[in-house]
Amino acid sequence: NDLNKHKIGPKIHKTTISILEELLKLNDDPRVHGVYLHLPPAALTNRVLNSLKPEKDDSLEGKTVLLVGGESPFRLVLQCLIERRGMVTAKSHWDSKSLEREVRCPHNGIVSVWLISCDVPSDLQISRAQTAKPVNHLAEEIGLLPEELEVYGRSKAKVRLSLLERLNSQPDGKYVLVAGVTPTPLGEGKSTVTIGLVQALSAHLNLNSFACLRQPSQGPTFGIKAANNLVAAAIDARMLHEATQSDKALFSRLVPSVNGVRRFSPIQISRLRRLGIIKSDPSSLSPEEVNSFVRLDLDPEKITWHRVVDTNDRFLRKITIGQASTEKGLTRETGFDIAVASEIMAILALADSMEDMKSRLGRMVVGTSRSGTPVTAEDLGVSGALAVLMKDAIKPTLMQTLEGTPVFVHAGPFANIAHGNSSVLADKLALKLVGEDGFVVTEAGFGADIGMEKFFNIKCRASGLRPNAVVLVATIRALKMHGGGPSVSAGAPLPTEYISENLNLVSGGCQSNLKKQIQNAQQFGVPVVVAINVFRTDTPAEIDLVCQLAKECGAFDAVPCHHWMQGGRGAVELAQAVKEATSKPSYFQFLYDLQMPIVEKIRTIAKRIYGADDIDVSAEAQRKIDYYHEQQGYSTLPICMAKTHLSLSHLPERKGAPTGFVLPIRDVRASVGAGFIYPLVGTMSTMPGLPTRACFYDIDIDPITEEISGLF
Numbered sequence: 001n002d003l004n005k006h007k008i009g010p011k012i013h014k015t016t017i018s019i020l021e022e023l024l025k026l027n028d029d030p031r032v033h034g035v036y037l038h039l040p041p042a043a044l045t046n047r048v049l050n051s052l053k054p055e056k057d058d059s060l061e062g063k064t065v066l067l068v069g070g071e072s073p074f075r076l077v078l079q080c081l082i083e084r085r086g087m088v089t090a091k092s093h094w095d096s097k098s099l100e101r102e103v104r105c106p107h108n109g110i111v112s113v114w115l116i117s118c119d120v121p122s123d124l125q126i127s128r129a130q131t132a133k134p135v136n137h138l139a140e141e142i143g144l145l146p147e148e149l150e151v152y153g154r155s156k157a158k159v160r161l162s163l164l165e166r167l168n169s170q171p172d173g174k175y176v177l178v179a180g181v182t183p184t185p186l187g188e189g190k191s192t193v194t195i196g197l198v199q200a201l202s203a204h205l206n207l208n209s210f211a212c213l214r215q216p217s218q219g220p221t222f223g224i225k226a227a228n229n230l231v232a233a234a235i236d237a238r239m240l241h242e243a244t245q246s247d248k249a250l251f252s253r254l255v256p257s258v259n260g261v262r263r264f265s266p267i268q269i270s271r272l273r274r275l276g277i278i279k280s281d282p283s284s285l286s287p288e289e290v291n292s293f294v295r296l297d298l299d300p301e302k303i304t305w306h307r308v309v310d311t312n313d314r315f316l317r318k319i320t321i322g323q324a325s326t327e328k329g330l331t332r333e334t335g336f337d338i339a340v341a342s343e344i345m346a347i348l349a350l351a352d353s354m355e356d357m358k359s360r361l362g363r364m365v366v367g368t369s370r371s372g373t374p375v376t377a378e379d380l381g382v383s384g385a386l387a388v389l390m391k392d393a394i395k396p397t398l399m400q401t402l403e404g405t406p407v408f409v410h411a412g413p414f415a416n417i418a419h420g421n422s423s424v425l426a427d428k429l430a431l432k433l434v435g436e437d438g439f440v441v442t443e444a445g446f447g448a449d450i451g452m453e454k455f456f457n458i459k460c461r462a463s464g465l466r467p468n469a470v471v472l473v474a475t476i477r478a479l480k481m482h483g484g485g486p487s488v489s490a491g492a493p494l495p496t497e498y499i500s501e502n503l504n505l506v507s508g509g510c511q512s513n514l515k516k517q518i519q520n521a522q523q524f525g526v527p528v529v530v531a532i533n534v535f536r537t538d539t540p541a542e543i544d545l546v547c548q549l550a551k552e553c554g555a556f557d558a559v560p561c562h563h564w565m566q567g568g569r570g571a572v573e574l575a576q577a578v579k580e581a582t583s584k585p586s587y588f589q590f591l592y593d594l595q596m597p598i599v600e601k602i603r604t605i606a607k608r609i610y611g612a613d614d615i616d617v618s619a620e621a622q623r624k625i626d627y628y629h630e631q632q633g634y635s636t637l638p639i640c641m642a643k644t645h646l647s648l649s650h651l652p653e654r655k656g657a658p659t660g661f662v663l664p665i666r667d668v669r670a671s672v673g674a675g676f677i678y679p680l681v682g683t684m685s686t687m688p689g690l691p692t693r694a695c696f697y698d699i700d701i702d703p704i705t706e707e708i709s710g711l712f
Contacts, residue, residue, distance in 0.1 A: 019043060020051055022131065027053045124708065130402050139398065142210075142406050142433050150395065158395040159408075161353065163429055172431040173208065173438035174582040175465055178531075179452035179521070180473040181513050182648060182655070184488040188475045189533040189564070194443045195401050196563025196571035197471065197531075197578065201439050202405040203568045205575050208438030209405065210430035214422045214445070215397075215412040225308055227361075227389040228342045232307045232334075234380045235366055236321065239298055240330055247287070250294040255282045267381050268293075270362075274378075296375050300332045303367035304669060306686075308339040314689030337686040341417045344386070346674035348393055349411035349423045350462045357394055358387040364673035365632075374632055377673070396426040403568050406433075415445025416645040417686045419454040419676065424463040431465070439578070441471075446645035448472060448517040449609050456524045457591055457605075458638050458676055468582040470521045470528045471574070472555070474514055474546065476506060476538040482656045483508025490691075499537040506542050510549035512656035516648065518553050520609050525587035529577045530558035556581045594636045598625045598668070601639045602679055606663040610648045614662050621668045621679065634670050634677060643681040650682035 026032050035052055037044065079089050132155040139149050139157065145166075150158040178194045194211050201209035241250065255262045262282040264272065269280060277289050285293065309316065316336035323331055339345065343364055351357035362383035365374045377383045396410040408426035413419055421444050430440040444451030452470065460466065477498045481488055483505035486495045497505060514530070521528045530550040532543055543560045550558035557577040562570030592604045599617060606612040617625070629635040646652035649661050667680040680686075701708050 018133075019048055023048070023051045025131070027051075127402065132400055133404050135398060135400075138400055138404070138406060142208075144398075144433075149398075150392075152397075155399065157398045158392060159398050159429060160395060161425065161429075164425075164432065167432035170432045171436040172465075173210075173434035173436060173440055174468045175427070175431060176439055176441045176469050176471060176578055176582065177452060177455055177467050177526075178441060178443045178471045178473060179448040179455075179517070180446070181475075181478050181509075181517050182447040182449065182482065183645065184475075184478050184481055185490045185646065186477075186488060188473055188478050190443050190445075190473045192564055193471065193473045193531050193533055193561060193571070193574075194441050195407075196561060196568060197574055198405050198407070198439070198441050199401050199403045199563070199568025200571035200575035201441075201568075201579075203403045204572050205579070207575075207579070208434040210434050210438070210440045211401070211405070211407040212396075212422045212426045212430055212440060212442040213407060213409050214420075214443070215409050224342055224344050224348065224390070224393065225310065225339050227386045228308045228339070228344050230385060230389065231364070231366060231377055231380065231382055232305055234382045235298065235303060235305055236330075238296055238380060239300065240327060242295060242297070243330060244328055247291050247294055251282075251290050254294055265381075267378065267384055271379055271381070296379055297369045297371065298367050298375055299370045303332070303334065305364075305366040306335050306337045308337050308342045310339050312338065312688040312690045314687065317685060317687045335687065338414070338417075338688060340412050340414045341686040343671045343674050344390070345411060345413045346418050346671060346676075348390065349413050349419070349421060350459065350674055351394065352424050352428065352463065354387070354391070354394055357390060358383065360673040360675070361386045361390070362673070365670060372631060374672075394425065396423060396429060405568075406430075413445075415451035415454065417642045417684065418678075419458045419640050419674075420445030420451040421455050421459045424459060424465075427463065427465060439582070447648075448520050449648050450641070450643060450645055452521060453591070453605065453609050454640055456588075458640060460588075461590070461594075461638060462675065466586065466588045467526050468586050469556075469578055470526050471578060472514075472517055472521060472528050472530050473533055474530055474550075475533050475535065476542050476546065477535065479509030479514060479546065480505040481509065482513035483510075484656075485509075487653075501539040501542060503541060503545055506545055507549065509656070510546055510553065513648070514546075514550060515553040516611065516657040518550065518555055522554055523591060523608060525589045527556040527581045527584055527586065528554070529574070529581050530555045531571075531574050532558065532560045533564070534560050534562050556584070592639075594638060598629060598635055598639070598677055602641070602665060605639060605641060610643075610663060611657055611659055612649070612661055612663040613659075615665055616662050617665045618667070621665045624668045624670075628668070628670055628677065632670070634672060637670070637672075637675055637677050640671070640676040640678040641681060642678050642684045642686065644684060650684075 023035070026035050037048070037052070082089055135151060135155050135157045136146070136149065139146075144159065144163065148160045148163045148166075150160065152158065176197075178190050178197070180188050180190045191213060194213065198209040198211040201207045241253075245253070255264060255268070264280060264282060272279060272293060275289075275292050277285070277293070279285060279289070313336065318333060318335045320331055320333055322329075344361070347357060347360045347364075351360055362376060362378035364377040366377060366380065367375050369375055377386065396408040399407045399409055401407060408422070408430055410423040410426040411421075413421065415421075422442055427440060427442055434440055444455040448470075456467075477488070477494065480498055480502060485497045485502075485505050488494065488498070518528050518530070530546070532538075532546050534543065547558040547560070557580070559573045559577050561574050563574075564570070591608065592601050596604070599615075602617075603615050606615045643650060644652045647654045647658065649658040650663055651658075651661075654661070664682050665679045666682060666684075669678050669680070671678060699709070
C-alpha cells in the first residue's frame with residue numbers, strides 16, 4: 001500500500017513527444033507504482049493514453065483513492081483533481097491504526113493509496129527530479145549551429161566565440177540587471193528572481209530571454225586557480241634563479257642552445273622591445289643588455305601577487321614561504337586569496353575576446369623591481385601559458401532552467417572583494433541570440449551599492465553595453481532588519497519579528513535602505529522595478545505596504561514574486577513590469593569621469609552611493625595612490641571598492657541607510673590587467689574565514705546510493 005505516485009502537469013512537458021518520453025521512463029521506473037495524468041484535454045490523445053502501462057494507470061473512474069497525511073494546500077488541490085476525474089477520495093491520518101482500518105475495510109473499495117507529505121523538497125531534489133532537455137536540442141532552439149557548440153555530457157556545453165562574428169549585424173535585445181537591497185546574511189534571492197524572471201518571459205510570455213549568471217564559488221574554477229598559481233610559482237622560481245646564478249648562466253638557461261642555435265621566443269622578443277632593445281639575435285646583445293633582459297630584480301617586499309585556494313581559510317591570509325633548505329634561505333611573507341578574488345577571474349569576466357584576454361593577462365602587475373619598475377606577467381614570460389590554460393574557460397557554459405529556458409553560467413568574481421558580475425562575453429552572446437525583442441537578465445552580487453555600482457562603472461565601461469532596466473530585489477525580512485529588527489544569523493532560527501506581521505519595521509526598512517538603493521540606481525539614469533521575493537511568512541499587508549512605498553520612493557513599479565513556489569508562473573507580473581519598464585527611454589550615465597583623480601573617484605562613490613560624509617585615506621593607501629598616479633600612470637582606471645556587503649557603511653552592524661560616518665580606506669591595490677584600482681575599506685579581507693559552525697557539518701553522501709544531502 002506504500003505506493004509512489006507521479007503527477008505530470010502542463011508546466012513540465014508541453015509537447016506530445018516530451019510527454020511520451022516521460023511516460024515511457026515512468027513505465028520502466030520500478031519506484032513509480034502509479035501515474036495520474038493531469039493535462040490539457042488537447043494533450044490527452046489516444047497515443048498518450050495508450051502509452052501508459054495498465055498496471056500504472058491511476059485514472060480509474062468510480063474507484064476510491066485513499067489520501068494519507070495531514071491537511072495541506074497540496075492535498076486539497078490533489079483531492080479536487082482526483083474527484084474531477086470521477087474518482088472517490090477517502091482520508092486517513094498517518095498513524096498506523098487509522099491507515100490499517102481504512103485499507104482493510106472491504107466496503108471501502110480502495111484501489112490506490114496516495115501518501116501526502118507536507119515536507120518541502122530541497123532544491124537538489126527538485127532539480128534531480130526534472131529531466132533536462134538534451135543540450136544540443138536547447139542549442140538548436142536558441143539558434144546555435146552545431147559547429148558553435150562543444151558538448152560536455154548531456155546537459156551542458158561550451159559556446160564558441162565565433163558566434164559573435166556570425167551574429168555581428170544582429171540587433172541586441174533588452175539588457176536587464178538584477179540587483180538587491182543590502183542583504184541579510186541569509187541572502188535575499190537575486191539568483192532565484194533572475195531564474196524566475198527569465199522563465200516567466202520565455203515559458204509564459206513567449207519572449208526570447210536568456211539568464212547570465214556567475215558560477216558558484218566552490219564549483220569548477222575554469223582553470224583560473226591553476227593559472228593564478230602558475231604566476232605565483234613563476235615569481236618565486238625567478239627570484240631564486242636570479243639570486244643564485246650569474247647573468248651568463250641565466251641567459252644560457254633562458255635562451256638555450258638547440259642544435260647549436262640560440263633563439264628568443266616570441267614572448268622574450270616582446271620583453272626586449274619593452275626594454276627598448278630592438279634586436280632578435282641573442283649573440284648580438286651587449287653585457288648591459290643581457291643584464292637588463294635576464295634580471296627582473298623583483299623586490300620581495302613589493303610583490304603583490306598571492307596564491308589562491310577555493311575555500312575559506314583564515315590561516316592562509318599571511319604565510320611564510322621558502323623555508324626548505326633547497327630554497328637557499330630565500331624566505332618571504334606572502335598570503336592566499338580566495339579564488340574568486342583572483343585578478344584572473346576578473347579578467348575572465350571583463351575580456352571581450354581571446355585576444356583581449358591574452359593582452360590583459362600579460363598586463364597583470366605582479367610586483368615592483370628594486371628600481372621601482374612594475375613587473376608584469378609578460379615580463380615573467382608566462383602570459384602565453386596563462387592564455388593556454390584559459391582557452392576553454394573563456395567560452396561561456398550553456399545550461400538551462402527547470403522550465404528549459406537557456407542560461408549562460410560564466411565567471412564568478414565576488415562583489416565585496418571583486419567586481420561581482422558574470423562575464424561580458426556571456427552577456428554579449430546572449431544579447432545577440434535573443435534578438436531585438438528579447439531579454440537578457442544578468443545578476444550583480446550582493447546589494448546594489450556594491451554589485452550594481454561596479455556593473456555600471458566597471459563592466460559597462462569594459463563592454464560598451466548599456467542597461468535598459470534594473471530589477472531591485474527586496475524581502476520583507478531584509479526590510480524588517482533595516483527597519484530596526486534584531487540581528488539575523490545564518491543557521492539560527494529567525495526572531496519572532498521576522499515571522500509575524502510588523503508594518504512598522506517594514507516601513508522603516510523601506511524608508512531607509514530600499515529608498516537609498518532605488519536612488520542609487522536612479523543616479524545612473526535607469527528605471528527601477530522592485531521585486532518582492534515573497535516568503536510564506538509574509539502577510540498581504542506587508543507586501544502591499546512595500547509595493548506602495550517603493551513606488552513613492554521612485555520605483556517605476558513594484559510587484560510581489562512567487563517564483564520560488566510557482567516557478568515562472570509566479571514571476572509573470574514581474575516579467576510584465578520589466579517589459580513595460582524597458583519600453584521606456586533609458587538615460588544611462590556613469591557616476592564619475594575616469595579623468596578624475598583616484599581619491600576623488602573613491603570619494604564620489606563613498607558619498608553618493610554609500611552616504612558617507614567623507615573618506616579617510618591611510619598613509620599607506622595615499623603612498624600607493626601617489627605611486628600609481630605619478631610613476632605608473634594608472635590614475636585613469638575605474639574604482640572597484642572592497643567593502644562589506646552587510647551595510648552601506650564599512651561597519652556590518654549598521655543597517656538601514658547610515659549617515660554621519662567617514663569611510664576608512666586602509667589600502668589600495670591595482671589590478672592592471674583587469675583594469676581597475678581597488679581600495680580596501682576598513683577591515684575587509686580578500687580571504688574569508690570559516691564560521692564556528694560551517695555548513696560542511698550538514699553535507700554528507702550515502703555511500704550506497706551516492707545521494708548527496710545538505711548542499712541546498
